[in-house]
Amino acid sequence: MNDQNTPGTNSPYEPHRDGDAPSDVEHTRQLPDEPYGAPASTPTGGSSYAGYGRPAAQGQGSQGSQGPQGPQSPWDDGPGSGYPGQGGGYPTQHGGYPVTGGGGDRGEDTSRRPRLSGWVWPAVAALALVVGLVGGAIGGVAVDEWRDANSSPGRSADGFAGVDTVSEAPLPADNGSIAAVADQLLPSTVQILADVENRSLGATGSGFFMDRQGHVITNNHVVEDAAKNNGAIKVVARDGKRYDAEVVGRSAVYDLAVLFVKDAPEIEPAALGASQSLRIGEAVVAIGSPLGLSSTVTSGIVSAVDRPVTTGNGDDLASYIDAVQTDAAINPGNSGGPLVNLKGQVVGVNSAIATTGSSLGGESGNIGVGFAIPIEQVRVTADQILKDGEARYPVIGATVTTDESGQGALIDGIEPGSPAAKGGLKAGDVVTAVDERQVTDSPTLIVAIRTHLPGEEITLTVDRDGDQREIAVTLDSKVG
Known part of the structure; x- marks a missing residue:
């Protein structure tokens, strides 16, 4: 079951509802053997959804929990291996997960697309709808576990507003070409x-x-082991020069990390765009270091948007993401690199791939099914990390599993005093929608919740003994 209080940015979900979905996903690690993704989200009514993480309503507090983790990242590997992402796919979690939702202001027009449903990358269960730990803990990971660099010089009291970012990419004359983007x-x-x-x-x-101050965006799974074991982190520029870097903060739930590069070179930061404006079929470019091959450029199209995916590794928090799916070649080592539109703007952070498995027990590499974390979520998480050195995700305080009918997420348990309890949810309720977004299983519920901000009020459509009702819940938050 999924613990609604489990942090979640990386965790697999329940069996895929799409028959042709691959059975393994890798972050530019592989996704768990269990079905890792859910069908692209569809609203239960209307197509207008709030932005990725609307500002919390006045007077609303937020407390959250973390969730299980799922698919692997493309770049995870043992030190010195030269091949990121090895280690096999994460096991898909089943059973109750804490329901959580995370997200933040997208800063763009949010009326065109539904909220990002969230990402899923748990290692044990893909249904971690509840914000909670992969191990089933409802309270989430200890706060100090995530404060890797509280006194880091890379912190900014004003968050994103306090650093020098770029939104427009001055492309050359051949604007709109892959070569220009590269x-x-x-x-x-x-x-x-x-x-x-x-x-x-x-x-x-x-x-x-991401800015001129020397902050770098990457995946949590790329730096997690080094952060936990006082390992050295180096950033290698295009000219081959290496620079020392330290972790400002990281989020296992959203599989994101912010690094601060000491003595950073004078490099123009990447322009940040908006994934909400992406259209299926639109051309995109993936840039990174697959298999250790730096400065590699591949291209493809947007295959789907709002694709719930879960990934995770080991006993860490599950990641649930409302991913941008692409067929651009992404392989181990690409994790943390940018997914870019033809305007030269970053629209996502490459994080996971689906694979068919490997007879050698490692990752089989690209099969044209890759997943990127929407840039809107990146903005929100990076802002929190820059301000506080940690990130928070939304939770409702319930554990969930997928209903046997396949028509929703079954509430398996309620934490006393939690938002779920205060809102009137009961064990046995089947959640079929979050606001106007349809819920078909526990992973899609978790993803939908995590695309909101702690303190926001969401409306859950619930089936209770055959009667449909709407229940308002104000999201709490947890560190993860």
């Missing part, structure tokens, strides 16, 4: 080497400069 983004994209001395831990992945 020329613009390659200098801003870096390879990341995260090593742990005398340990078979560490990873190699990708990232990109």
Whole structure:
């Protein structure tokens, strides 16, 4: 079952509802063997959804929990291996997960698309709708576990507003071509080497400069082992020069991390766009260091949007993401690199891939099904990390599983005093929608919740003994 209080940015979900969906996903690790993704979300009514994480309503507090983790990232590997993402797919979690939702202001027009449903990357269960830990803990991970660099010089009291970011990409004359995008983004994209001395831990992945102060965005799974074991983290620029970096903060739930590069070179940061404006079939470009091959550029299209995906590894928090799906070639090592539109703007952070498995027990690589974390979620999480050195995600305080009918998420348990309890949810209720977004299983519920901000009020459509009703719940929050 899914613990609604479990942090979640990386965790697999229940069996895929799409018959042709691959059975394995890798972050630019692989996704768990269990079905890792749910069908692209569809609203139960109307197509207008609030933005990724609307501002919390006045007077609403927020407390959250974390959730299970799922699919693997493309770049996770042992130190010095040169191949990110190895280690096999994460097990898909089944059973009750804490229901959580995370997200933040997208900063763009949010009326065109539904809220991002969230991402799923748990290692044990894909249905972690409840914000909680993969291990089933309702309270979430200890706060100090995530405060890797509370005194980091990379912190900004004003968050995103306090750093020098870019939104427009001044492309050359051949604007709109893949070559122009590559020329613009390659200098801003870096390879990341995260090593742990005398340990078979560490990873190699990708990232990109988000501002002129030296902050780099990447995946949590790329730097997680190094952060936990005092390992060295190096950022390799396009010219091959290496720079020391430290973790400002990271989120296992959203599989994101912010690094601060000491003595950063004078590099123009990547321009940040909006995934909400993406159209299925639109051309996109993936940039990174697959298999240790730095400055690699691949292209493809947007295959789907709002695709619930879960990933995670080991006993860490599950990640649930409302991913942008693409067929651009993404492989181990691409994790943390940018997914870019033809305007030269970053619309997502490459994080997971689906694979058919490998006879060698490793990752089989690209099969044209890759997933990126929407840039709107990246903005929200990075803002929290820059301000506080940690990120928070929304929770309702309930555990959930997928209803046997396949028509919703079954509330398995309610935490006393939680938002779910205060709102009137009861064990046995089947949640079929969050606001106007349809819920078909526990992962889609978790994802839908995590695309909101703590303190926001959401409306759950519930089936109770055959009677349909709407229940308002104000989201709490947890660190993760």
